[in-house]
Amino acid sequence: MLYSFEGFMMAHRGEENVDWRWRDDGLWEVILKEGEEPAQKQAYNSIQPGGCLAWWSDHPKVREFSRKMYSDRPDNYSDMTDRLMPYYYEPYPLVFMNEEDSKNLAIITGDLNTYVHDMMVRFITGDVSIEAEWDNYVSTIHQLGMEELLRLYQKAYDDLK
Incomplete structure (x- = not known):
């Protein structure tokens, strides 16, 4: 829906x-x-x-x-x-990254977003059970670079201060 x-x-x-x-x-x-x-x-x-x-x-x-x-x-x-x-509140400000961090972010988000969107559709449609596959899903997003993605965004946020 x-x-x-x-x-x-x-x-x-x-x-x-x-x-x-x-x-x-x-x-x-x-x-x-x-x-x-x-x-x-x-x-x-x-x-x-x-x-x-x-x-x-x-x-x-x-x-x-x-x-x-x-x-x-x-x-x-x-x-x-x-x-x-x-x-109104701004949940996360507009941040800027240096060229190296931007390239790393692009690499991570390409694979990560594809996987997350694919799994979201599979969870919603019932093709995959959330209960049965959740731990594997979390493990996979970590393997695809979730910690690095969070580190890059945190660094960009900290650089605003």
């Missing part, structure tokens, strides 16, 4: 007809409980905070995209951003 449009909406907006609903004009709207703020709904009913750069982020590219996306409701955008920003 997460690989479908319905899965996307569930992950980013919450449950249909509980957290949001389709309007007659083809757009969607948030369903608020009595006393609930839109910012609270967005902050707690999506995977975005902590998962990726949220659509209400202060990032200039995201703001530009959102202004275009919500251009039919220009006043709503500013109000929405003001209400949501107190709930």
Whole structure:
């Protein structure tokens, strides 16, 4: 389901007809409980905070995209951003690596990402049992360089300070 449009909406907006609903004009709207703020709904009913750069982020590219996306409701955008920003946090800052670390990261992530994505699909579809294969999965991601990947990101993060 997460690989479908319905899965996307569930992950980013919450449950249909509980957290949001389709309007007659083809757009969607948030369903608020009595006393609930839109910012609270967005902050707690999506995977975005902590998962990726949220659509209400202060990032200039995201703001530009959102202004275009919500251009039919220009006043709503500013109000929405003001209400949501107190709930926003940057889960991991943008970091930069030197050339050598970047090359090492590219090598590690190529194999590691391929394996992780493949196993995720196999776990989700039931092709492989999570319970039976979990220890092997963890062992394999370590063999593919997980510790080095974490070390590289930690080093890049520490270099920011």
